[in-house]
Amino acid sequence: MISDASAVLTASPVLDVRDLTIAFRHRAGPVQVVRGVDLSVGHGEIVGLVGESGSGKSIFARAILGTLPRQAEVLEGKIAFSGSDLRRVPPSEVRQLRGDRMALVPQEPMTSLNPALRIGRQLTEVLEVHRPEIGSAARTARAIEMLDLVGVNLPGERLAQYPHQLSGGLRQRVAIAMALICGRVELLIADEPTTALDVTIQAQILDLFVRLQEQQRMSVLLITHDLGVIAQTAQRVAVMYAGELVEVAGVNELFAMPHHPYTRGLLDSLPRGGNAARKSHLPSIEGTVPSPAAPRQGCAFADRCAFRVDICGRRAPMLEATTSGRSVRCHRWQELADRFACRDAVT
Amino acid sequence: MSTPAPPLLQASGLRKRYRLRSAGAVRQITAVDDVSIQLVPGQTLAIVGESGCGKSTLAKLVTQLETADAGELVFDGRPISIRSRSERLRFSRDVQMVFQDPYGSLTPHFRVGSLVAEPLSVHRLASATAVRKRVAEILSSVGLGPEIAGRFPHELSGGQRQRVSIARAIATRPRLIVCDEPVSALDVSVRSQIVNLLLDLQRDLGLSYLFISHDLALVDHIADTVCVMYLGRIVEQAPAAVFFAAPRHPYSRALMSSSPVPDPRRRNNAPAVQGEVEAGAISTGCRFRNRCPLAVDRCAQSDPPLDPVAPGHLVACHRAEELGTRALWTAQLG
Numbered sequence: 001m002i003s004d005a006s007a008v009l010t011a012s013p014v015l016d017v018r019d020l021t022i023a024f025r026h027r028a029g030p031v032q033v034v035r036g037v038d039l040s041v042g043h044g045e046i047v048g049l050v051g052e053s054g055s056g057k058s059i060f061a062r063a064i065l066g067t068l069p070r071q072a073e074v075l076e077g078k079i080a081f082s083g084s085d086l087r088r089v090p091p092s093e094v095r096q097l098r099g100d101r102m103a104l105v106p107q108e109p110m111t112s113l114n115p116a117l118r119i120g121r122q123l124t125e126v127l128e129v130h131r132p133e134i135g136s137a138a139r140t141a142r143a144i145e146m147l148d149l150v151g152v153n154l155p156g157e158r159l160a161q162y163p164h165q166l167s168g169g170l171r172q173r174v175a176i177a178m179a180l181i182c183g184r185v186e187l188l189i190a191d192e193p194t195t196a197l198d199v200t201i202q203a204q205i206l207d208l209f210v211r212l213q214e215q216q217r218m219s220v221l222l223i224t225h226d227l228g229v230i231a232q233t234a235q236r237v238a239v240m241y242a243g244e245l246v247e248v249a250g251v252n253e254l255f256a257m258p259h260h261p262y263t264r265g266l267l268d269s270l271p272r273g274g275n276a277a278r279k280s281h282l283p284s285i286e287g288t289v290p291s292p293a294a295p296r297q298g299c300a301f302a303d304r305c306a307f308r309v310d311i312c313g314r315r316a317p318m319l320e321a322t323t324s325g326r327s328v329r330c331h332r333w334q335e336l337a338d339r340f341a342c343r344d345a346v347t
Numbered sequence: 348m349s350t351p352a353p354p355l356l357q358a359s360g361l362r363k364r365y366r367l368r369s370a371g372a373v374r375q376i377t378a379v380d381d382v383s384i385q386l387v388p389g390q391t392l393a394i395v396g397e398s399g400c401g402k403s404t405l406a407k408l409v410t411q412l413e414t415a416d417a418g419e420l421v422f423d424g425r426p427i428s429i430r431s432r433s434e435r436l437r438f439s440r441d442v443q444m445v446f447q448d449p450y451g452s453l454t455p456h457f458r459v460g461s462l463v464a465e466p467l468s469v470h471r472l473a474s475a476t477a478v479r480k481r482v483a484e485i486l487s488s489v490g491l492g493p494e495i496a497g498r499f500p501h502e503l504s505g506g507q508r509q510r511v512s513i514a515r516a517i518a519t520r521p522r523l524i525v526c527d528e529p530v531s532a533l534d535v536s537v538r539s540q541i542v543n544l545l546l547d548l549q550r551d552l553g554l555s556y557l558f559i560s561h562d563l564a565l566v567d568h569i570a571d572t573v574c575v576m577y578l579g580r581i582v583e584q585a586p587a588a589v590f591f592a593a594p595r596h597p598y599s600r601a602l603m604s605s606s607p608v609p610d611p612r613r614r615n616n617a618p619a620v621q622g623e624v625e626a627g628a629i630s631t632g633c634r635f636r637n638r639c640p641l642a643v644d645r646c647a648q649s650d651p652p653l654d655p656v657a658p659g660h661l662v663a664c665h666r667a668e669e670l671g672t673r674a675l676w677t678a679q680l681g
Contacts, residue, residue, distance in 0.1 A: 167623050199605045199606055199607075200605045203619060228606065252611050267609065271565050273564050278567070
């Protein structure tokens, strides 16, 4: 199921974000919520972006889509989508791209679907905007075809229904159909697409994502806090902490041998089950995520890091490329890599 | 399960119906249907299931936030129904609750100190002079410093807020805490801190937990006994070790294989079950049969009873016997 990540990356990436910094305007001055993020998504690649709440992952996605809230602004950096820098493209053109060549699947489709419009209308509206050459009958036919593709039963009858008449799982399928209906999506951004769903439905939707990604040969940026979801779907993973990427690696490498102490802490803190461990203390990362407004000196994770040394509090580490094509932001990664090695995920 | 200690709580045949008004028509939903559970002192009983399975309603029935339409609840050897006023007050002291959302469950304009002192004054557990000291003790036992007492909930992180909720719950020195998805809203790095706190409190205070969760890996870590609910019914009940080694009900298997394992070498091939939970979709026979990959004719004819397949292991499936012996699973469920 995993295609060879290196082969994918030889072509120029669909999305190439360089040194992106986003800040919220605030009385006391700008508060940086995304700090110098470099991330690319190759053709046909599923990249997972993991982070906790407040890590900046959703704001990052909104910057790519050109839907930042008014109080936020991009301070620096480049967002290259299929070769063009979206920061230099007029907003009207970005609006044309959105829903056509790039699309969003949100966490809770109830908030993105219009509650007062029938499903059919919402789907055909996308085509009216982006594919005006398609006639009305063909639009309806296309809507039915898309609903069928994403596994909605009785697609013809669904067109007349309202979002509240559908279950959460069906609404998410409709949201996916809406994202793909133009048939030209190159980049799909899914922001916590299964977080609001039950686990058996989550498994169905994740399976759908992987199948559609292969079928439609699109690229997916999957944003989630759930490491299980990442392990099940992504090919490459970027870990975000307090607005910065702290580690980027292939999914197998990341889970087998995390380099950054934060990644390692996250993986270790997951309950693994089994009789031996039952009711024993789970490893945990002490403390909490620092406030983005707090002055920062040195590594953002230093206060919570079990491997902290002097330099961590004084100098901020850079995102460094390792020998094996990964990158990690830690002064001690080389020394720690040996220590973290051979940790067997689950047997 | 073989513990000779009398159960702390025994619920038998609990049933709760709600009337729903949808599109002008009134229909009845049986949220909890003939559910019996037993809680051993100092142990954790986990209730697992998806939304709409009735697990939160069951929590409300056990804590008496809702009254059951049928069935009996016996706490500490005495039926709830025949208790006097003072005994009821005692029950509300003995049984506490921790909710999923620490944002919604703490009154925003009360300081933490007042929030934790409130149950003490309601139950007259500390004199006015001793309250401050007692609050500091309770805060310390949930890992919070005394300075937190002066803060408002909005000044705290999600993890700290959940610690405050737990502090309120243990303030009355309860014997049972009903935890409804207590860590689901928390970030991964904070979640394990709270899980550890709950484990410590259980050990130190001898608490019983009725732990409601959809997270099987977490349940595997903390539970002594597991109950799986589907559409109001318990479909499987077993000691945790037995359950996780060999779940017997097809729905239990589906839940387990749908849970995303944080290991890319163990990817799920295909979704274990199709379709979604539909309340009221099935009026006869097994409620899971429309999604069950192993359903046969018999499943449509009668509702399978929750019967033992081994001591302490109950399964409500017509095919439970053969599923225990045959390798049907690997062939059909993957």
